[in-house]
Structures are given as structure tokens and as C-alpha cells.
Amino acid sequence: MQTILRGNDAPRSDEEPAFDLEKFLAISKQLDLTGIPLEDAGKYPLHESEVRVLRYMQDTELYTVHYMKALMATCALADTEARAFLVNWGYEECYHGRALAKFLELAGHAPSERSVAHFAKPRKPWEILQDLGSRFLSFLSDDFVAVHTTWGALNELTACHAYASLAEQTQNPVLAQIVRRIIKDERRHFAFYYQQARRRLHTPLARRMVRFALEKTWEPVGGPMNPEHLDFVAVYLFGEGQGRARTREVDETIARLPGMEWFNLLTKSTAASIERVGPVARP
Numbered sequence: 167m168q169t170i171l172r173g174n175d176a177p178r179s180d181e182e183p184a185f186d187l188e189k190f191l192a193i194s195k196q197l198d199l200t201g202i203p204l205e206d207a208g209k210y211p212l213h214e215s216e217v218r219v220l221r222y223m224q225d226t227e228l229y230t231v232h233y234m235k236a237l238m239a240t241c242a243l244a245d246t247e248a249r250a251f252l253v254n255w256g257y258e259e260c261y262h263g264r265a266l267a268k269f270l271e272l273a274g275h276a277p278s279e280r281s282v283a284h285f286a287k288p289r290k291p292w293e294i295l296q297d298l299g300s301r302f303l304s305f306l307s308d309d310f311v312a313v314h315t316t317w318g319a320l321n322e323l324t325a326c327h328a329y330a331s332l333a334e335q336t337q338n339p340v341l342a343q344i345v346r347r348i349i350k351d352e353r354r355h356f357a358f359y360y361q362q363a364r365r366r367l368h369t370p371l372a373r374r375m376v377r378f379a380l381e382k383t384w385e386p387v388g389g390p391m392n393p394e395h396l397d398f399v400a401v402y403l404f405g406e407g408q409g410r411a412r413t414r415e416v417d418e419t420i421a422r423l424p425g426m427e428w429f430n431l432l433t434k435s436t437a438a439s440i441e442r443v444g445p446v447a448r449p
């Protein structure tokens with residue numbers, strides 16, 4: 167397959183991500199915006215669709231605390247490598263959200279008003295039930311962690327492509343530079359989850375649980391906390407030409423994990439979003 171991605175863009179579908187924990191810990195830090203002329207953010211155009219997408223992504227980044235909490239409640243916590251990764255991962259994601267909020271402000275737009283505290287509040291009853299179910303299953307079987315790690319690989323890879331699509335479409339070079347820096351982190355996060363998923367999808371039970379959880383409960387990253395914007399954002403990022411190719415690339419990469427050859431959910435859910443909202447305005 168001919169790849170549509172380049173350089174520091176999202177990972178290519180024919181590229182096996184390698185994850186080195188020591189290297190990850192050594193370079194993990196808050197998003198480095200050095201050298202990006204942030205003060206120029208407002209000098210370039212920013213389309214209203216981009217503002218909507220950026221607020222959604224800001225919320226998505228901050229919502230990481232929820233996934234982190236869910237994972238920390240499973241037996242993944244006993245795994246030294248996973249534990250070390252998760253702490254730094256949450257820290258990095260938080261700074262992605264802060265960078266997007268800062269950019270919106272500098273460009274003259276209000277960021278999303280939600281804060282980390284908002285996402286830490288008690289949530290809807292079904293989400294609480296889902297958490298309890300996941301804790302119970304992970305207690306019954308180590309294999310259940312495969313659900314979290316496969317889900318994580320999918321979300322991180324989707325994030326890589328979402329930011330790459332945003333960078334590609336924007337006419338604001340400051341935004342393009344910020345999101346390309348974020349992509350570098352997302353690639354490293356993806357490498358961790360993908361490696362973990364490959365390792366944990368080694369039993370028929372793990373594969374069955376992953377398939378059941380993804381088919382029945384998965385929504386694209388950011389969807390659970392922002393359902394009213396999900397379709398719009400999905401169509402903006404993945405609804406046309408190159409974007410459609412990106413969803414296929416994500417699905418093909420996830421489908422190469424053991425027992426995951428059936429996977430096509432991102433392409434399917436994007437098609438459903440296009441069906442519901444039709445074309446959206448672009449810069």
C-alpha cells in the first residue's frame with residue numbers, strides 16, 4: 167500500500183513501532199514549544215471549524231486522566247513498565263491540552279471551559295458501571311488488560327492521524343507547528359500501547375474480550391465526553407480524500423495485531439458520521 171504519511175507525521179502502516187521504556191522516560195517532558203512563534207498565532211487565519219475541532223481535542227487530551235484512572239485500577243498497575251509509562255503519559259497528554267488551550271487564546275478564541283477537575287467528577291451511571299465491569303474482569307483475568315492496551319493503541323494512532331490531518335488542512339502555520347510537535351509524543355504513546363497489545367493478545371480469551379469490548383462499546387477518541395461534536399470532528403478530520411485514507415491506515419495497522427484481522431471500526435464509524443452530518447466547512 168502506498169503510504170500517505172511523511173517524516174514526523176503519523177506512523178506509516180508498514181512501520182512496526184518500537185518502544186524503549188528507558189528512552190521514553192529519559193525524554194518525557196512537557197510539550198516543548200521552543201522556537202514556535204506563539205505570539206504570531208493571531209496573525210494567521212483560523213477557521214471556525216478548526217476552533218471547534220481544537221476545543222474537542224483540548225477536552226480529549228484532558229480526559230486522559232479518566233483512561234489513566236481506569237488502567238491504574240487493573241492489574242496493569244503491577245507491571246513495572248506499564249506503571250512507569252502511565253504516569254508520564256498522563257503528564258504529557260495534560261500538556262497537549264494546555265498547549266491547544268494556549269493557542270486558542272493567543273489566536274483570539276476562548277478555549278474549552280472544561281478543566282481536568284471537570285473530568286474527574288462522578289460521571290454518568292453507565293460509565294461508572296463500565297469502569298466497575300472492567301475492574302472486575304481484570305481481577306478475574308490478566309487477559310483483560312489486552313482490552314485497555316488495544317484500545318489505547320487505537321486511540322493514540324487515531325490521535326496521530328487526527329493531528330496530521332489538522333496540520334495539513336490549516337492555513338495557520340503556528341497551529342501546524344504545535345500539532346506536529348504533539349504528533350511526536352503521540353507516536354511514542356502509540357508505540358507503547360501497540361507493543362503491549364501485541365504482547366497481551368496472545369490467548370484466544372484475550373482476543374475474544376477485545377473483540378467484544380471494541381465492537382460493543384468503542385467510540386472514537388474524545389466521543390464519550392463530547393458526543394455532540396464527535397460527528398463534526400470525525401468528518402472534518404477524516405471525511406474527505408486523504409482523511410478517508412487515514413482511517414483505512416489506522417484500521418489496517420490495528421488489524422495486524424494478533425487476532426485483530428477483523429478490525430475496521432474507525433472507517434465504519436467515520437462513514438456513519440458522514441452519513442449523519444454530511445459535508446462540513448473547511449479553511
Ligand SMILES: [Fe+2]
Nearest residue numbers: 227259262352
Ligand atoms: Fe495527546
Ligand SMILES: [Fe+2]
Nearest residue numbers: 322351352355
Ligand atoms: Fe497520546
